[in-house]
Amino acid sequence: MRIPLMSIPRFGFGIKGLDEMLSGGLIEGTVSSIIGAYGTGKTNFAQYYIWQGLIQGQSALYITLEERTSRILGYMENKGWDVSQYLDSTFTIVNLDPSDFNLAINSVKNELPTLIKKTGAHRVVIDPVSLFEDLFHDDATRRREMMRFLESLRDLNCTSLLISEADKTNTFASKYNLIEYLSDTVILLKYARGEDANDVHLAIEVVKMRMSQHSREVKPYEIHQDSVTVYTEATVF
Template structure:
């Protein structure tokens, strides 16, 4: 659907409501990086480090050889405003360079965006952050929850403008059939002739699997 995958060095947004598989997607992305010998960083604004390691182990992945070496997990507590801002603004770029990370996941960036009091400050800070990230030699995934009233928009309707790629994860309800299914679409992808189709996907134990051969009705 993306014409070969995320573009190396690009900044990508995964937008979806709760439980649509954003974390699973992010973890799968860093795991695949580890398997090809890349160094990866996972910034968690929601869960503690040990929980992230446990999630990965529960997926059946043996992270022992990578833990603390090529796999760096950092818990960032968004309740400490100045610490969180300083960590994302100053320490993250330094950490990426120090580790030599090729893949970075920030899950979810929406908790960071929540820290700012006004839209103007949020916009300025996020612009600056994305600009700083562009100078890094790594591929970045930022996840975001959706807006409460708009399932097509990220919480602050900002990262879709800043990111190179936007992937939207959604629940679709079929009232007549009394079930819910998940759909994925590549809404935007700079420098790529990506698919415009909406495809069903499922969250499996160890991966997000998109059924590109199936059609959504």
């Protein structure tokens, strides 16, 4: 039986402008990616996604490959969020060390699905997935393994958000030009520079959203101490 798309739950970020651009949020059971250069706020968006789930009573799993657990928790607390209350129950945060090649590859491929099942995580973040992609020796292996990995995430009934570094020369693409093809939804974060070289803005775009309507407009956003604002009424330059 076909389930009407409108009735599939959406997993929002709790950032009004962004949720509007996504027609409510990420579609339950799908895999999405946020692609952006360093400092564009990828980790910030990931944390909003996690927090929004926690305050709605969902469980969340945050896999950090780059920053220590304590720092991630510190960032979230600095936003005024009492995350510690969820740590023994619905919030699990795991720090993987990608420098340990075998450990990291096996942890992500084999242990992560087990952990998702065990925690019953509704929302899963991997930040950044690029460090996992780095572990494969060649493009063909990376493509095959990442396809399998994303399929395993879809099978687990969680709604995943993969954080990806942008390509150094083409900031519209991810580091390996791969995750954007494999993901159901792609959100792109960009630095936008006006004619005046000092006029720098951050801009967000929903590039792709399988099975859904979404905004195709590029919108400015700002990161503040305790909020992120996406200006849906404004245009970028």
